[in-house]
Amino acid sequence: MSENRQFRPADPLGIQRVVSPKSVMPQQAEALDTGLPIAEDEILVEVESLSIDSASFRQITESCGGDLGKIEKHILDLVSRRGKHHNPVTGSGGMFIGSVAQIGPAYPLRQKPVRVGDRIASLVSLSLTPLSIKKIKKIHPQSHRVDIEGYAILFASGVFAKLPEDLPETVALAVLDVAGAPAQTRKLVQAGQTVLVVGGGGKSGVLCLFEAKKKLGVKTIAVDFSESATERLSALSFVDEVIQADARNAVSLMEKVWDVTKGRMADLVINVANVPDTEMASILTCRSNGIVYFFSMSTSFTRAALGAEGIGADIDLRIGNGYCEGHAELALNILRESPELNKLFVEAYS
Numbered sequence: 367m368s369e370n371r372q373f374r375p376a377d378p379l380g381i382q383r384v385v386s387p388k389s390v391m392p393q394q395a396e397a398l399d400t401g402l403p404i405a406e407d408e409i410l411v412e413v414e415s416l417s418i419d420s421a422s423f424r425q426i427t428e429s430c431g432g433d434l435g436k437i438e439k440h441i442l443d444l445v446s447r448r449g450k451h452h453n454p455v456t457g458s459g460g461m462f463i464g465s466v467a468q469i470g471p472a473y474p475l476r477q478k479p480v481r482v483g484d485r486i487a488s489l490v491s492l493s494l495t496p497l498s499i500k501k502i503k504k505i506h507p508q509s510h511r512v513d514i515e516g517y518a519i520l521f522a523s524g525v526f527a528k529l530p531e532d533l534p535e536t537v538a539l540a541v542l543d544v545a546g547a548p549a550q551t552r553k554l555v556q557a558g559q560t561v562l563v564v565g566g567g568g569k570s571g572v573l574c575l576f577e578a579k580k581k582l583g584v585k586t587i588a589v590d591f592s593e594s595a596t597e598r599l600s601a602l603s604f605v606d607e608v609i610q611a612d613a614r615n616a617v618s619l620m621e622k623v624w625d626v627t628k629g630r631m632a633d634l635v636i637n638v639a640n641v642p643d644t645e646m647a648s649i650l651t652c653r654s655n656g657i658v659y660f661f662s663m664s665t666s667f668t669r670a671a672l673g674a675e676g677i678g679a680d681i682d683l684r685i686g687n688g689y690c691e692g693h694a695e696l697a698l699n700i701l702r703e704s705p706e707l708n709k710l711f712v713e714a715y716s
Contacts, residue, residue: 374405376472378522383496385449392521393494398449400496400519406472407522409480413464415536416492416512417543420568420640421663422453422460423510429455438502441512445499452493458663459492460510462518463529463539474522485535487542488518489525489694509540509715527694533701540715541697544570547638547661548577548700549693550686554634554659558583562623562632564613564648565639567595569711570661572602573700574636576707579604587626589613591641602706613639616646623651637662645670652681661686 374382382405384390385397392398404410418426418441430436445451451459466484469475480486488495499516506512520526527545529538547570555561561578565571566588575586587607588599596610607626611619623631631653637644642664649670652658658681660670670683690696701708 372403373470374403374408376407376470376522377405378407380408380494380496380519380521380523383449383519383521391494392450392496393452393491396448398496400449400498400517404468404470404519406470407474408470409466409473409520410468411462411464411486411488411518411520412467413462413497413514413516413518415464415539416451416460416462416514417539418451418460418492418510418512419456419458419543419663420510420570421456422458423507424640425453425455427507432507434505434507437505442499442502445497450492450495450497456663457493459495461488461490461492461539461543462495462497463487463535464518467517472522478526480526480528485529486526487529487539487694488520489527489542489545489689490520491688495520495524509536511536511539511715525689530698533698534712534716537701537711537715538698540569540711541573541701542694544573544638545693545697546686546688546690547636548573549690549696550659550661551577551636552580552696553690554636554657555581555584556633557581559633560585560587560627560630562587562589562635562651564589564635564637564644564651565662566590566605566608567592567599568638568640569714570638572599572707572710573697574638575599575602576604576700576704578634578636587623587632589619589623598710604704604706613644613647614641616650619647620650632656634659637665640664642666643669646673649674649677649679649681649683652679654680655682657682657684659684659686
């Protein structure tokens, strides 16, 4: 990719990249401009792999009947049409890894030191990142990874992490994709609480469970639908209870959590499920004045808010924020701290 000495004007939020509708932010936009040259405060990245977020990849896979050829065409058509990987059904995207190809002269290097050639992982959603795909090399359905040839553009306001040297890149990609979840868990969990993770068998779920268990006297409960996931969870030392259940059946899950907690229910419920319609199960399994933290991109916040109101549940409903200061290093350190999770992630994602 040859360096172009001409640059667009600086635009830290990337608003000039919005094609339609005008006067909205890039994440809200229907389409983005991926054209070169970059702006004075942007960086250009040669992208090697996309990590499609779990809810989005599941929806795409189901809509394509699991056919890899159809999934490839779906992704190419979506990115070509929108200039970004922004699933219109789930509203979510994912993130990427690649090598820095060009840095605009006004990029804030003091705050975000980076050099041409550095290998990085984006920590902002693909739903707001200008992306151009020349071709898809391979799709990895189990890890939701898509290897591509193409480029992306990061705005001055965007965040990224340099890829660590002590972990396989694909493993780092998987961890960094959900780095906000364990970091937010650390902020939320208090000593002595009962913490329930809906969708606990996924990559964000196990990281949240590990982080929650660090607090003194915390009881961790993991919920997952599949038998294979619950078997993996049962073997993890930091998971106290495992419930195999369909979280779309709110009453059934409520009864199972009632039995496990002897009627006390959970102080904190973290929802990282990759399927819709799990809002009421999360609400019903939370005690009065507790917290439900929705980190799932499948969540309908309308259903959650009206559902809690409808049953008179006095609980704190919170929206998951994928960014938290220091979240990338915190998430990567979990794999350095836990041989169990290191082994699990290496086997699943390397």
